[in-house]
Every structure is written in C-alpha cells, then in structure tokens.
Amino acid sequence: MNAGGSSAIPSTIGEALQRHATRDPGATAIICPGLTPLTFGALHAQMGRIAAQLQAAGVGPWSRVGVALPRGPEAALLSVAVCSTAVVLPINPNLAPGDLQAELDKLAQTEKRLGDLQNALMDQLRNAGIEDIGLITERKKSAEGAAGGR
Numbered sequence: 001m002n003a004g005g006s007s008a009i010p011s012t013i014g015e016a017l018q019r020h021a022t023r024d025p026g027a028t029a030i031i032c033p034g035l036t037p038l039t040f041g042a043l044h045a046q047m048g049r050i051a052a053q054l055q056a057a058g059v060g061p062w063s064r065v066g067v068a069l070p071r072g073p074e075a076a077l078l079s080v081a082v083c084s085t086a087v088v089l090p091i092n093p094n095l096a097p098g099d100l101q102a103e104l105d106k107l108a109q110t111e112k113r114l115g116d117l118q119n120a121l122m123d124q125l126r127n128a129g130i131e132d133i134g135l136i137t138e139r140k141k142s143a144e145g146a147a148g149g150r
Helices: 013-023 041-058 073-084 096-125 136-147
Strands: 027-029 062-067 087-090
Touching: 013 041, 013 073, 027 041, 027 073, 041 096, 062 073, 073 087
Parallel strands: 062 087
Antiparallel strands: none
16 A cells, blocks of 8 residues: 555556546646547546446446447547446447347347356355355345346
8 A cells, every 4th residue: 555545556447547647637648630638637537527427327347338439539538437437348330230239149148148157156155155245246236226227
C-alpha cells in the first residue's frame, strides 16, 4: 500500500486512468487527427458519466456490454469506460444482421456454459462446507436481481 491507502499497482483499467487523471489531468490521453486531444482529466470525467449511466441501467462487473462503433476516438472512449465498469465486447459494426445474430447466439451459449460451471463450483463449495464468497456471491445476487426484473 502507498501513502494514499491504495496498492502500488492498479487493479483495473479504470483505477489506472483515475490515478493518472489525478496525477496529471492535463496530460493527453486520446489523440485523433482533426479533433482536439482528450486529456486524462476529461477522459476520467466522461468515463464517470458513462459508468453512472451504465450502473443506473443495472450494468455491473459481471455484465457484458457490446460496443459496435467504427474505429475512432468515440469507440476508444466508450470501450475504456465500459471495461472500467463491466466486460466490454467489441462488435464489428460492419457485420450483416445474420452474422451479428450468430455472434450474439455464440455469446449466449458461452454465458450459459459459464453459469453452469459457476453453479457446479458453488455446489462443490457447499458440499465442502464452504460458504459463498465475495465475487461469487456478488454475481449470484446480480443474476438473481436480473431474473427478478424479467
């Protein structure tokens, strides 16, 4: 831990960017020809606004958020903001509707398999006498909340 109470190495992209924004808010973070460079201070502020909107919509650390924008500063900003709040899934914006649906179907199957694996792990932990722990409990509560909202 450093004097500020945080670990020396940031644990997330969001934390790393926040530290840089605090240290040197005027430093350039994103450059794009023809546009004004975005500073770390401005990047952090925009990331905070996007994170608040995502969280208000129920998006959290275990959520997956697709980003389908052409390459550019907007895609960079949104991808960084999403990955500091949830799991970002870059999606090719040029996919035909059928190809996009096929990709989304693959993601849904992966999510189901991950859920099945987590359930099996939880059963093994309970059988071993171990109670739910941190992140697993957080995901379980998140999934229960999402199921209740359907």
